[in-house]
Amino acid sequence: MSQAEHHIVPIKTLTAVIAVLGVLTIVTVAAAQFDLGSFNVPIALLIATIKASFVISIFMGLKYGNKTNALILAVGLIMVVVFVTFILLDTEFRGDTSATESGTIMQSEQTMPAAESH
Amino acid sequence: MSATAQDASINFLNYDKSLKSWLFTKDHKRIGLMYLVAVSIAFLAGGILALLVRLELLGPGETIMGPDQYNQSFTLHAVLMVFAFIIPAVPAVFGNFVLPLQLGAKDVAFPKLNLASFYIYLIGVVIAMSALLVGRIDGGWTFYAPYSERVGDSILYVTTGVFVMGFSSILTGLNFIVTVHKMRAPGLTWNRLPLFVWSIYATAIVQVLATPVIGITMVLLFLERFLSIGIFDPALGGDPVLFQHFFWFYSHPAVYIMILPAFGIVSDLIGTFSRHRVSGYLFVALSSVAIAFLGFLVWGHHMFVSGQSATSSIVFSLLTYLIGIPTGVKVLNWVTTLYKGSISYKTPMLYALMFLFTFSIGGFTGVMVGVLGIDIHLHDTYFVVAHFHYVMMGGSVIAGLGALHYWWPKMTGRMYNERLGKIAATLVFFGFNLTFFPQFIMGSRGMPRRYYDYLPEFQQMHQLSTYGSWVLGVGLFMILGYLLMSLKTGKKAPSNPWGALTLEWTHTTPLPHPHNFTQTPVVVRGPYDYHLVPEMFENAAEDGSVKSVHDVSQPAS
Amino acid sequence: MASHPLDGHPAHLEHHFVSSEQQFDAAKMGMWLFLITEILLFSGMFVLYTVYRSWHPEVFALVSEVLDWRMGGFNTLVLLASSFTVALGIHYAQKNDNRKLIINLVLTLIFALIFLVVKYFEYTGKFAHGIYPGAAFDPHGIVDGLDYAKYNVPYAAQFFSIYFVMTGIHAFHVIVGIGVFIWITLRASRGEFSAAYYTPVELTGLYWHLVDIIWIFLFPLLYLI
Numbered sequence: 001m002s003q004a005e006h007h008i009v010p011i012k013t014l015t016a017v018i019a020v021l022g023v024l025t026i027v028t029v030a031a032a033q034f035d036l037g038s039f040n041v042p043i044a045l046l047i048a049t050i051k052a053s054f055v056i057s058i059f060m061g062l063k064y065g066n067k068t069n070a071l072i073l074a075v076g077l078i079m080v081v082v083f084v085t086f087i088l089l090d091t092e093f094r095g096d097t098s099a100t101e102s103g104t105i106m107q108s109e110q111t112m113p114a115a116e117s118h
Numbered sequence: 119m120s121a122t123a124q125d126a127s128i129n130f131l132n133y134d135k136s137l138k139s140w141l142f143t144k145d146h147k148r149i150g151l152m153y154l155v156a157v158s159i160a161f162l163a164g165g166i167l168a169l170l171v172r173l174e175l176l177g178p179g180e181t182i183m184g185p186d187q188y189n190q191s192f193t194l195h196a197v198l199m200v201f202a203f204i205i206p207a208v209p210a211v212f213g214n215f216v217l218p219l220q221l222g223a224k225d226v227a228f229p230k231l232n233l234a235s236f237y238i239y240l241i242g243v244v245i246a247m248s249a250l251l252v253g254r255i256d257g258g259w260t261f262y263a264p265y266s267e268r269v270g271d272s273i274l275y276v277t278t279g280v281f282v283m284g285f286s287s288i289l290t291g292l293n294f295i296v297t298v299h300k301m302r303a304p305g306l307t308w309n310r311l312p313l314f315v316w317s318i319y320a321t322a323i324v325q326v327l328a329t330p331v332i333g334i335t336m337v338l339l340f341l342e343r344f345l346s347i348g349i350f351d352p353a354l355g356g357d358p359v360l361f362q363h364f365f366w367f368y369s370h371p372a373v374y375i376m377i378l379p380a381f382g383i384v385s386d387l388i389g390t391f392s393r394h395r396v397s398g399y400l401f402v403a404l405s406s407v408a409i410a411f412l413g414f415l416v417w418g419h420h421m422f423v424s425g426q427s428a429t430s431s432i433v434f435s436l437l438t439y440l441i442g443i444p445t446g447v448k449v450l451n452w453v454t455t456l457y458k459g460s461i462s463y464k465t466p467m468l469y470a471l472m473f474l475f476t477f478s479i480g481g482f483t484g485v486m487v488g489v490l491g492i493d494i495h496l497h498d499t500y501f502v503v504a505h506f507h508y509v510m511m512g513g514s515v516i517a518g519l520g521a522l523h524y525w526w527p528k529m530t531g532r533m534y535n536e537r538l539g540k541i542a543a544t545l546v547f548f549g550f551n552l553t554f555f556p557q558f559i560m561g562s563r564g565m566p567r568r569y570y571d572y573l574p575e576f577q578q579m580h581q582l583s584t585y586g587s588w589v590l591g592v593g594l595f596m597i598l599g600y601l602l603m604s605l606k607t608g609k610k611a612p613s614n615p616w617g618a619l620t621l622e623w624t625h626t627t628p629l630p631h632p633h634n635f636t637q638t639p640v641v642v643r644g645p646y647d648y649h650l651v652p653e654m655f656e657n658a659a660e661d662g663s664v665k666s667v668h669d670v671s672q673p674a675s
Numbered sequence: 676m677a678s679h680p681l682d683g684h685p686a687h688l689e690h691h692f693v694s695s696e697q698q699f700d701a702a703k704m705g706m707w708l709f710l711i712t713e714i715l716l717f718s719g720m721f722v723l724y725t726v727y728r729s730w731h732p733e734v735f736a737l738v739s740e741v742l743d744w745r746m747g748g749f750n751t752l753v754l755l756a757s758s759f760t761v762a763l764g765i766h767y768a769q770k771n772d773n774r775k776l777i778i779n780l781v782l783t784l785i786f787a788l789i790f791l792v793v794k795y796f797e798y799t800g801k802f803a804h805g806i807y808p809g810a811a812f813d814p815h816g817i818v819d820g821l822d823y824a825k826y827n828v829p830y831a832a833q834f835f836s837i838y839f840v841m842t843g844i845h846a847f848h849v850i851v852g853i854g855v856f857i858w859i860t861l862r863a864s865r866g867e868f869s870a871a872y873y874t875p876v877e878l879t880g881l882y883w884h885l886v887d888i889i890w891i892f893l894f895p896l897l898y899l900i
Binding site: 028084092 | 719748884
């Protein structure tokens with residue numbers, strides 16, 4: 001039947017992928033032993049993303065399969081990005097409503113002669 | 119070939135009348151009907167609560183119930199209407215019944231999952247409602263932390279119920295997406311899909327993407343109560359605004375779960391009853407998908423006064439305006455479709471036209487409250503209450519009533535009484551507007567929502583609103599009455615009473631058992647190609663059924 | 676291949692599908708959709724992590740050293756290995772080698788159990804020093820000259836709440852996965868799968884890989900940085 005026509009991932013490929021994943025795990029642990037300052041998080045995330053893409057494309061067969069499934073995954077990931085980004089838009093700027101430090105409208109009003117009524 | 123001679127008198131309703139055959143059915147049509155019964159009960163219960171809430175507000179002070187019962191009544195009304203009625207109503211009832219038929223499929227992709235989804239929904243409703251036995255639920259349907267973490271245990275039943283109903287919603291959405299992708303009949307290309315299919319497809323995308331987040335939110339709320347994990351509770355170092363973000367990440371897209379299917383219904387109704395190709399087909403279709411995605415970018419407009427950053431408020435406000443574009447595209451195209459169409463004012467069409475009016479009001483006021491400055495003034499007033507009732511009731515429910523009348527003959531094999539249908543539609547229209555329009559006025563004058571009592575100056579508007587609710591109630595009960603009556607005394611429905619062109623009308627009424635189509639149809643034209651086949655209607659038989667010349671062709675052998 | 680689908684109707688083909696291929700593609704697509712719901716479910720917790728980390732980076736950097744990267748790293752390798760054996764299992768199913776399919780499924784089960792055992796020791800090790808999620812959080816005790824009391828700082832409780840919720844829900848997914856693998860292994864031992872029909876193995880594999888991927892991200896975020 002038709003399922004016999006599915007792409008069969010060769011054992012050689014699978015073995016190569018698991019080897020890469022193992023090495024990358026060691027790399028990420030090793031990288032974490034050094035303090036790279038603000039690069040700590042991006043490097044850890046970059047390595048994790050590379051690992052995940054290997055699992056997705058080869059182990060899960062997304063590379064060989066139906067493109068619709070890749071689109072589904074992409075849409076899901078976009079939503080995760082939306083979720084994180086928009087919440088950070090709030091949490092990173094929390095309190096800016098009442099921020100009246102230098103350079104704000106309030107202050108410029110105070111320095112302007114028209115605002116002498118203060 | 120496969121044409122096992124089917125007995126014409128055997129259909130999906132009567133092939134086996136035992137209760138068991140219904141409860142264990144995997145037939146999407148029967149599941150759709152079971153959903154119809156379930157959501158109707160939820161709608162009835164929620165509606166009665168709404169009538170009681172309105173009655174209480176007839177005068178200031180205590181009218182029929184105390185403040186405590188009032189808080190519980192509107193909370194229960196909202197929970198029932200949002201989670202048990204309107205979210206599952208259109209996708210699960212009409213999506214289940216109509217979607218596979220419009221695709222020319224034998225069933226949805228995963229029939230067992232479909233049935234499971236129905237029972238998960240029922241279990242969710244039962245869990246949520248068992249809260250009533252445990253204690254009081256108040257504080258509204260939004261479960262804002264930290265109040266929801268401190269109030270009595272009964273809220274846990276509601277949130278658990280919502281969590282469970284979420285699974286049902288996800289499974290339904292997942293099922294529909296796969297069905298649209300994989301189960302289309304030969305020749306049914308994406309640009310030949312009925313617009314109802316497009317809208318259900320867009321809805322399903324939202325269901326799949328948004329619902330998991332309400333799931334994790336309810337889990338976190340649960341853990342917060344039992345372990346005090348300190349994520350949302352400010353007393354423990356948590357941030358309550360985060361809860362609102364999580365809640366609205368789901369619940370704003372959820373309003374598109376409620377309204378998108380209504381768009382699809384209205385497209386189909388307006389196309390069918392104006393005998394006119396829906397203009398801007400591609401734009402109407404893709405605007406559904408656009409709304410589905412844009413809907414994810416605007417949740418913060420519920421939180422303008424929550425203390426979220428001004429930066430995010432500005433961004434959310436700007437993005438909220440964008441929603442107006444695809445929505446406007448739809449409304450304009452519907453109106454254009456009517457132009458030079460030959461319109462027949464059957465009951466479903468009345469609801470479609472009503473929708474254009476009421477939904478437009480709901481949509482426009484939505485843009486208004488999306489404006490930052492105006493929202494500060496109108497936030498948590500009756501203006502917002504009126505706005506979302508114009509969208510939810512004036513949009514989804516009115517369109518849903520249109521759909522119910524439109525597909526009723528296909529679902530039950532019976533015609534309802536057209537005259538009663540028109541009278542009821544009129545009552546619903548006037549009752550609805552009388553109920554909710556005064557709420558815009560008193561809201562803009564500062565009447566806060568959810569309040570038990572009010573100043574005497576608002577009494578006139580409250581009274582109008584309550585009178586309206588009675589008219590609306592009479593209209594809705596009338597519909598219930600004549601629809602139930604039609605099951606017994608209604609005329610037998612012809613296979614295509616409206617002369618519609620989508621696939622579900624090309625087969626006998628009621629539909630045969632076990633398969634929707636004796637042979638897989640091959641589609642050779644678009645869903646609204648009325649201009650291509652004028653002779654179909656000239657040659658239509660007495661009962662309105664259309665000969666299959668030019669219609670969907672079937673394999674020769 | 677030649678026959679009409681309704682004639683040579685294979686046992687696994689459900690009535691409403693035209694072909695095995697349609698059924699397989701539909702099932703796989705449904706699984707991918709399910710997987711993105713899982714991703715979004717976990718994304719909620721990743722959002723919490725991101726927000727609280729950005730609010731209190733120094734606290735997160737300090738208290739994450741409580742988590743033992745050796746245990747986390749070992750578990751990472753264990754899960755990766757289990758993903759590998761699942762992929763091998765599907766490979767052998769596609770080649771009609773039922774014996775090797777079963778071997779790989781059993782290996783996957785063993786890896787999954789090892790993961791849980793390590794997790795158990797991690798959790799109990801934390802509990803022993805009063806590191807609980809939520810209100811019960813009260814770090815104490817001295818191990819190898821390391822005084823746990825120094826972790827009793829504001830928002831440390833949030834870190835551990837997030838840690839326990841994330842790894843807890845992940846562990847729940849591992850447990851569910853074990854249940855499904857037992858079922859799949861039993862079906863394989865009854866010879867139900869072949870190159871013509873291995874959909875359940877494929878779908879369970881997809882689920883399992885996702886569980887692995889979630890851990891690939893959890894490990895550095897919680898243990899390393």
